[in-house]
Amino acid sequence: MKKKYFAMLLAGIMTTSLFAGCAQKKQTADSRFNPIKTDLKVGMVTDAGTIDDKSFNQGTWEGIVGSGANSKYLKPTGTTEADYLKEIANLYDAGYRFIVTPGFKFETAIFQAQDKHADAKFVLIDGNPHSGDYNPVVKENTVAIFFAEHESGFLAGLAASLQLKEGDFGFIGGMEIPAVQKFNWGFQQGVNYANANLGTKISLKEENIVYQGSFDNVAAGQQLAAQMYDRGVKAIFTAAGGVGVGAITEAKERAAGGQEVWIIGVDVDQYSEGLDEATGKSIILTSAMKYIDQAAYDMIKAETEGNFPGGQTLMFDAKNNGIGIPAENPNLSAETVATTNEIFGKIKSGEIVVASENDGTLVK
Amino acid sequence: MNRKGLVSLIAVFLGLIAGAVFMLLTGHNPFIGFMFLFQGGTLTLERLGNTLATSTPLILTGLSVAFAFRTGLFNIGTPGQMLFGGFCATVVGLSSDLPSAVLVPLMVITGFLGGALFAAVPGILKAVFNVHEVVSSIMMNWIGYWIVYYTVKAYFTGNMETESRLLPNSATLRSPWLSNLFGGSYINLGLLVAILAVLIIAFILNQTTFGYELKSVGYNRHAAEYGGISVNKNIIFSMMIAGGLAGLAGVVQYAGNANNIQIGVMPTQGFDGIAVSLLGANTPIGSLLAALFFGLLYSGRGFMNAMTEIPPEIADTIIATIIYFAATSVLVERLLDKILKSRQATKKPLIDSAVQNTDNNNTNYGFMPPTEEEKENVPKGDE
Incomplete structure (x- = not known):
């Protein structure tokens, strides 16, 4: 009988210390930044x-x-x-x-x-x-x-086109709000630029450019991605929060089954999101980042x-390095990265201007 | 203090204890935590006003669920009814420029009718085809969600695609003198709408023949029918009034607490109404008090967060724990019953509560064939 109580007590203490562990977890500073000494x-x-x-x-x-x-x-x-x-x-x-x-x-x-x-x-x-x-x-x-989301989307579209050379691309947006639209329009311009100047053959069909309507419907994101991949789309750019997470899940499942599918991430470097633990490969081709x-x-x-x-x-924007693609892109070839950086320089210098509006030549 | 009130108070107390235990487990001082939680909702006049404003839609959704419960119906479609009611009011507010004194009452009425219309569908389905209202009303939530999503986006957006244009001040329940009285809080005339609704519903349920009929249907559908009450008519009316009340919650939320309607957001106050109603023992006054308690928790939470080291996720869990225990008043009731029974030799009748009632009733879920027991329970006289 005593043993039983002792075991219960022990279990109780262990659970409690588990909780205490969470509470004491202190905020650890990100190594990307130098901590500032301040009492602000x-x-x-x-x-x-x-x-x-x-x-x-x-x-x-x-x-x-x-x-x-x-x-x-x-x-x-x-x-x-x-x-x-x-x-x-x-x-x-x-x-x-x-x-x-x-x-x-x-x-x-x-x-x-x-x-x-x-x-x-x-x-x-x-x-x-x-x-x-x-x-x-x-x-x-x-x-x-x-x-400048349009510049970020431009670079991601460009890099993805250079890497995959030919095939269909798609876009899944969350809500149709300016930040998301600018990602979309920039992405299309990036793809068009690569097709016109760098000899790629990427097509963006209207049916493959979709705004889901929310930022949290994970299941819908997965469905949309599945439909696009079934239509032969090779890479999808997602600017859709949780909806994009669903698309990533779908891509991972298909990649595990041997299909060649890609996702282009958004906002932050999403490489680790698309990582398949078993193979050590990620389905994130690159990410259109903004350095929030x-x-x-x-x-x-x-x-x-x-x-x-x-x-x-x-x-x-590009001028002050506020946007860009990740520094490390394991899925892009050195050549792709080099060309992308070169064009990034041209955007910086103003030689290439990415439009932040849809002038009517772009889809949606 | 009547017994139902006592049960609810014990439930609240248990909820707070559970919250305190949770704070202790996560390494925080519950006394300090609770102090800031309650200060956050009451410390200044502005905070008090904000608490009342937060409670306002909850009073109405709680009332909506409670009203349906009394007729033996479980209205789980409050989020959709609230959204649609609020949407109808917003449409009226945005598309007419009548003087405020006419427009605002018109919006309130439209909101009520919108919610009622939305709840009439599950009501009719229940009355005519015996489709269970839980299924049909919860499905209506998504219909409402997407109707509002589409229509607002197509016809009522301003510069932003995710919300409607802002209502002009003359088309909202906001009132400068009330706000100033509470130190610039966003409290508004919605509170009066809610209190008025509570009084009217209490009157209907307790003082009118109609209320008596509704309750009879709730207690025992078949006995009511045998007694000459039209069950189907009462089910439809009950759902419609419940929906209308949820619609009013939409009006006070989208044309009072806020001044526009956001798309792609299902209002959380809808489902919270279920907990409010349960804690309030399914009575109008109970719902009012329970909603005030919930409002206090929701408004104080942020201050507790800001003043202590409790992270927001844990704070949410604490609030959810309090609500969880507070809403299990049925448990307290059974427990209290047991204690009383063991103390007294005389046998007490089971306390009525709509939740228990649905247990005792013939619960034919529409999609399930009646069990053997249910078949036996069906009165033979009226068949």
């Missing part, structure tokens, strides 16, 4: 989705953690302006006076917050604060940050150095 308290409010979304929230958070500042993120209960303002106020009341918010959905909330909490600093990523009329009002304590983490880190650094660019709207 940096807060973040997440957009819809979780902190490990492999995209927006995660990128922003990694940049914040990388800064080494005392940091915290809050997850709102909903996605309305009121929900966002509530969490911003919570951070403010808890002494966080530097608040980073990723996503255009924060636009009207930041518009109000920048007046309400005038002694706090705000960084709005992918959006401009406005009162609801879309006239940007960036106050002295706020910075609005945008990315870098943007968040830079803003914190600027603040600690006393030159926070308040009142400005910043553009992270």
Whole structure:
């Protein structure tokens, strides 16, 4: 009988220590960034989705953690302006006076917050604060940050075309919002550029360019990818959050079955997402990245150095290395990488201009 | 203090204990955690106002589920009804420029009708073909989701593809004096709509013949029919009123707490209504109080997060744990019953609760053939 109680006690202690283990897990600084010595308290409010979304929230958070500042993120209960303002106020009341918010959905909330909490600093990523009329009002304590997604999509489309030479490509978008559309349009221009100037034969059919309509429907992403692969598509560019995760799953299954299929990742380097443990190969050809983490880190650094660019709207593009494809691309040949880098240089110098709008020649 | 109230209070208490245990297990001080949780919802007038505003749609979805429960129906279609009701109100608000005093009441009525229309489908299917409302109402959620998705995107978007144009202030329930009274909170006239709805539903259920009929159908469908009550008519009306209440939740959410409707988001308040209703013992006043409690948890959570080292995911789990235990009031009820029984020699009747009722009733799920027991239970007189 005693033995039984002892065993139960032991089991209890073990479970408890398991939990304690999670609680004590400290934020480890990302090696990509040099920690800054500062006592600045940096807060973040997440957009819809979780902190490990492999995209927006995660990128922003990694940049914040990388800064080494005392940091915290809050997850709102909903996605309305009121929900966002509530969490911003919570951070403010808890002494966080530097608040980073990723996503255009924060636009009207930041518009109000920048007046309400005038002694706090705000960084709005992918959006401009406005009162609801879309006239940007960036106050002295706020910075609005945008990315040149079209340039990022262009490079990924170009690199993928160079690598695969010929065949069908596809695109799966989440919602039809500007950031996603720009990825799509840039991607098409990249493919067209390679076809016209570098001798590739890649086709992009209209039926293979689809906006799923959400960022979280994993099953639908898998279905869409399956349909495209069945139609003979070789590589799919996904700019769709969780929907893209479904597409990656489908590609992995097919690759394990011996089929040659690829996914082009988005926002962050998704190589490890597509990795098949058994073979050590990833189905991620390359990724169209935007360095959200870098943007968040830079803003914190600027603040600690006393030159926070308040009142400005910043553009992270090829010129300031705010976008690009990953430094390491195990699935691309050295030749492909070299040509892509060369063209990256041309975009930087302005020799090649990637349009951020659909001038009518592009699909959707 | 009546017995149902006592049961709910014990359930809340158990929920808080469970939350505290969870905080202890994850290495956090529950006293500090709870202090900030409650301060977050009440510390300033603004926070109090925000708590009330958060509760407002929950009062109405809770009321919706509770009302259907009383008629023996499980309305699990509240998210869809709420979305569709809110959508109808938004459409009216965006496409007419009547003066505020006419427009806002019109929007409230449209929202109610939209939700009612949406719930009428499962109601009719249940009454005519005996299709179980759980199946048919939950499926309606997705129909609503995609109707709203398509229509808003095609006709009502502004610069952003993911949400409708903003409603002008004259077409919302927002009221500057109420906001100012609560230190700039986003509290709005929706709260009055919710309280009014609670009072009306309480009156209907307790004071009218119609309410008596609805409850009779809930207690025992066959006995009610034998007593000359039209079961089918009551089922349809009950679903429609429940849907209308959920539709009102949509109005207060999308034209009060927010001033536009977002697409691709199923409102969480819909399913929360089930927990609110259960904790509120399926009564109107109970739903009101339970919704206030939920509102407090939801508004205080962020402050607890900000002030302590508890990560948001753990905070969510704590809140979910509290709700889980709070909503299992049936368990408390049975337990309380057992204790009372063992103390008293006299046998007490089983306490009524709609959830138990559905257990006792002939639960023909439409897609299942009746069991032997059910066949025996069917009264022979009216066949």
